[in-house]
Amino acid sequence: MNKSFFLSSLILLIFLSGCQSLDVNETSVAIGLGLDWEASQNQFRFSAQLAKPIAAGGESSEDDEDAFIVVSETGETAFLAARNLTLILPRFPLWPHASTAILGENIAQKDAALYIDSLVRNPNIRKNVGLVVCTGTTPEQLMQVKTPLEPLSALGITKIIDIQQRLLGIYAPITIGEFTYKLSTPGIEPLVPIATVVKTEDSEVIKIDGSAAFSERRMVGKLNEKESRGYHWLVEDLQAGGIITIPSPDNPQKFVTLEIIKTQAKVKPCINDKGEIIINIKLTADGNFYEQQTTEQLLNLKNFKTMEKIAAEEIEKEIAQAIIRAQELNSDIFGFGQNLSKCNPKAWRKIEDNWYHYFSDIKTNIEVDFRLRRSYLTNSSFKFS
Amino acid sequence: MRKKIINSCLIILLILSSGCWSSLNINDTAVCSGLGVDITDTGKISVMVQINKSVNPQNEEGKLTEGAFVVVSGSGDSITEASRKVTLSLPRMPIWSHADLFLLGENLVTEDLSILYDFLFRNRNIRKSSYALVANKASLGKIYNSDCPMALCSARGILKILFSQEKNLGIYLPVTIKDFFIMASTPGIDPFLPMVTVRKDLEDKDILTLDGTAIFKNNKMVGDLNETESRGLYWLNTKTAGSCIVVTLSDNPENKVSLQACKINSKIRPRIKDNELVMDITCNVDFNITEIIGIVDEEDEELMVKIQNAANKKVASHIRQAVAKGQKANSDFLGFGLSISRYQPKLWENIEDDWENRFPSVRTNIEVKSNLLRSNLIFNDVFLVNKKGGKP
């Protein structure tokens, strides 16, 4: 009796519950999400880059004319704007595949939390979605532009940030999760790469250009390439890749390029006797000799040492520039405050409330240890007849 | 037993801890077919990259050529930096080692090449067997963006043109990075590179064409050879036969004979004559007759001698012009110095330091010997045969 009752109710349960499932062909996959603030209408504008399904059998090509469509809608809240998309879209939008979230300049300057709230609250959006701020254009326009070889520009942007980190080492990628964490945690602020549309002779391309520093939920300013790289050195986990160009030891007009194999930064705040906060930054970096512009013999022990020194100075300069810029903008992107709270919670509790009062005149003590390791195919410099 | 467990744990850890550092998924890469370096007006170095799009095997052939490439560029303080700045707007990892073409911009070659050498040879991703050319009177972007008919992209197109003209026409010599490098680093020879430019075709579209040879001295381009002078260089350097020339017979300017070289053997040898250095340039060429224009009313043997003489003169004049140009620009691209160092090493030791001053006034003695081998399918001029047949 018991068993049959249980079974029949189970079967009924299965049949009675409505089907929440969706056919794949009823959906459309969102690759990029963008949000901006339309000041004129006092409304949010939500735009999404939707990928068109690729026909099977690898018949797609890299340059499919229209591999995607960009749709956008406005609404009073970001969520509503997103739902409003269904007014023009005959498919059910799927958010979990999104790879980039784009924050419009307007909304970043108004209040980033407005956007982030809707993203973080939504269970359909993964927290490892990359984040960029777009300036000089709207997210919608940005997504309309194709990146070379990658028809889906939203996917392209994350790849660009990844690859430039491996080859150039300028911008540090940030995900929504980290962004939220940094935005909400006292003593640390996010730094987000900026994507813009650059017009060349006959076409438009997306370019990562500078990064946006936030302070108190608002974008307060922009770091240029050099400063962004200064920030990148200090990203605390092990970094690999990137290059640095330093003046040549024999001729300061010419340059020597070094490739960075790995860097590791340690940031330790301390409070000296006078009660000043001093941040000790220790960076160890390994590099390879990659290119020289002169024909001088640079590959000997003496010059190696000199180059190590110059490179260390150069890195130090970049870091210092970034810190100065951050202090100008009053945005603690390096997380000095948070570091302090970890090392010296007591002191932190005292100054937590007006941290930015202290932040702008924090002293830093940067120590860079750069090691040159190898040179590539040639052992010595070019000799001329 | 315990030892075994520890060992196996170590191995497993080793495997797990080893990420795949250098691994790169093939769909995250972009194949570069051509590279180019130039200096911008602001003094920065700019790098231009032509990237092939992947080719779908199931596509029809016709679709291949249209927009099969993209051109991206970056700029920076050094070549490496500039080339890597490309990635700021390229969502793929560029693979350099497939690039067959290396273009040098006009500004770069006229300013200073020394910034380039180290990059070219130290970088493991640059293929040393790829070909170098100089962009003449056109920006790199223009060259890479222009069409090249029947080729996947302009970079490959230029190379195809370079090879086919070498085999069929014989004007310009392809120079690989390795050759260029050897010429630059060996005392007694200066490098040269073929030049490419953009020209308008009949429908007013940009097409690529080879135009002249750039010659260098002290890491700078000091002049260029025109077509005839380039031919002079070609006669002295080539190993591929196939060059085509047209000679005019001495008696009648209407009578023209096209000759195709099928074997070229040339030598440059130093000789001391009356305490003076003379460079003996000998060039032996075997020709085939490919075409005779005009009515030639001569006996066979005389005709042959005439053609040979004309050919000798022509080739010698090519060489002479090239030598003159080189001496004028003080660029020893023919390698006179090298030849002295090889055949008169003692003499070279004495004059090596002074070579730059001595080179422009070195006397040359050009000797060309041509030899007619076959006259392809017909033996005589068609008209000649007819005429002969008509005679009693």
Added chain:
Amino acid sequence: MVKTRLIFYYLGVIYNLYRISNFQIFCFMIILVGPVAFLEQPGRVISIAAQNAWLTSLAALFSGALIILMFSFIIKKSENPFPYLLEEHFGIIIGKFLSLIYLLVFLFITSYTLALFVNFITNNVLPDTPISILIGGLLFVGYIIIKSGLESFARLCEIIVYIGLPFSFLIIFLGSFQTPDIARLLPIGYISVKDFSLALVSNTSVLGRLFPLLTFAYFANNTAKLNSVLFKVLLTYITLMTATVLAIIVVFGANTVDILAFPIFSLVRLIDISEFINNVDIVFIGIWVLGIVGALTIFWFLACFVSQYIFNLKEFDFLAAPFSLIIATTSLLMSQNIIILNIITKHLVIYIYVLLFILIPFFIFLKSLFYSRV
């Protein structure tokens, strides 16, 4: 004293070691001189003797023959293999002291070979892979080889030679077709005596690496034919060297080679067969791993063997593990940067070869020549 130690040694022969055939000795010796010489020697010689470097390689045939005769004379005149041989000739104190030095040198050479090769790989093939992983991987292989015993090692060496030797010649053959210019060899013979002899010394010193012969020859099952085996080794080495140097000069010219870190590698990168087989450098390196692993394992093995003598141990393969740690640390230190490695390559290593592998054996040779045993 010697006699009691001999018992230990023969126990070692019975339990751990095995008779090796003459061909296996040939393979051991080829692996010792071949790969490293192929990799580092051409650049060194060409930078000294320019376009005439190949002549110096050929001339090494005579100096090499002298070295080989010296070694085989020592083998004939001594009763015990290498570390015991020192005691036999110099007495126990000097013998132990010398073998301690040899132990250190063997470890040094192993680490140097490893460091050189790992640098080569990180430079050219897997730039992102940390060298510690590569060192770990190669040492792991060496460890397995040593643990599996001399018998398997000898057989492995045969296979390495089957694959490696023809492949090296193939590489040179293919490489020499990449736009060669025979005229680059000119002027032939125009070379100063100083340069010539320097290059000759450099070429000969590499043959000092045949030193482990003093140990292995005692395990050969046919000592009578040892000399002919050694001359075959010499001939192979000279052929390989000369061919390599010739190919490099013909393709690059002496001036250009000067600035290349690994000329043979640059040559391999040029190989391009009908536009299909190109950039085969990785295959080349892959095959080269075989040779390098073999070469470094031999010295590693000898280090274990020597320490058996020094510390009067009954067996030695358990030493492979601690030594691997030492080797790993040393080679990590050496590959700090390329300049240090270059200094070691250009200066230190030659002196070690000449001093320890040629001069000391020469001393033994003189001693056994004039003070023959009663």
Added chain:
Amino acid sequence: MKYLTTRKYAKQSVPPIPDRHLVTQDLTVNLADNLANLNELLESCYDIVIKEFKIATNPSINASILFFDGLVDRVTIEFNVLKPLMFGLEEVSLKDLSSYESKNVFNIIKERILSVSELETVHNLQDVIHHISSGDTIILIDGYATALVAGTRTWQSRNIDTPENEIVIFGPKEGFTETLLFNTAALRRRIKSTSFKMEAFVMGRITKTDVVLCYIENIAPYGLVNEIKSRLDKIDIDGILDTGYLKELITDERKSVFTQIEHTEKPDRVCAHLLEGRICILVDGSPMAMVMPITFPQYLIASEDYYTHYIPASFFRLLRFFALFIALLLPSLYVAVITFHHEMIPTSLYLTIAATRQGVPFPPFIEALLLEVTFEMLREAGLRLPRAVGPAVSIVGALIIGDAAVRAGLVSTPIVVVVAFTGIASFVTPAYNAGIVVRLSRFAFLFSAAILGFLGIMITFIIFITRMVSISSFGQPYLSPIAPLNLAQLSDIIIRRPWFMNVKRPYMDGMENQRRAKMPHENRGDGE
């Protein structure tokens, strides 16, 4: 704890085991006692047939015959045993009884009555049991403590058939069966020499399986034969059901995956091995013969090579070596090239591969692993399935899954080609055993390729070779003619040496008689 109860089997009393001593007892004079004893031993053996009857009329003697049903030839029993026993004694008794001393009926029966070719006498119960379980018939006669054993073995067996696993186009198509006698006969038929020895062992405490060791006396090294014999003697196991049992018990390197013993179903192949001085072991009930010592290169030799012309045979042998490398390395090479060494691929091929890999979600390593595992699964499924379904599975697997996976964008086209090619190459190895090693090692290579690219492959390769050279098969180094180099032998491994040059047998330790043929021009006077 009390809620956790384990279900226990109800304890049952173990029936008393028959007295162990019973088996070793001798037969008694009393037939009834003997029968009682036998009945006790053979309790619960339903297939035993015990017939009691009487022979001779005056005085009539009780007798009985015992046999296991199904193992015996009933016709023989009824016509050659029962009939003469029950009726024949009468005829004999009239004339000849008197001539037999002491009226020994037993001898009369043994010598004059029973018309069976194999006739033995046994004295104890153990032998009786052994014989009847082998299919013989036991005749017990009252008054004699001896039993007569009539050889009446016969049983249903598979016909001699072409072997299924080793298919040849040229050469003998006969294969071994499960019956030992047929197998030894097949060998004996081919080697008609007295120096061809077959030594029998009975192994297995319970199964009492017949094991036969075959070798040719003055060719096989004496030491090797003794070594194998002593290894066989040391085995103490309850049962041997197939040669596979013995294999792991007598090899040198028991833990190694590399098999050091060859299994074959073909008598001609066994004979070829025997002639080269190797040793063969046959096990009753197994259609596989074990041949030892076998080195790795010999797995690449098909017996067919020796039946065809030597030039094509050599070509195919080289092809097999090549295929071995393909089967071992191709997928890992592909993965290494595609993930690490992009510059190796020609540009045009690169562009197409990039296009086919467009939109494929997995990295090449995972892709290769998936397909390889799928392939192995298909192969395994194809082996086990009934013959009618097998081909269907392979067609579905190979064609439909492969094609559909590509179309669905799950895998790229090149990897399908690579895996398929690897699969084909792995079928080229004639020996199934060696193929297994290759199939397993392939995955190791694949892993290392994914980690360190080509370098990883080489490191694994060195380890692979080191493992291979460090084992030996009955004293023969495993890579024998290759790794300790033996040029003379190598020429018959890499290529097939023509018969007119094949003068010497491959050398083994301790082999004395190495010459196998004379060159035509040699003097015919001397020789073996």
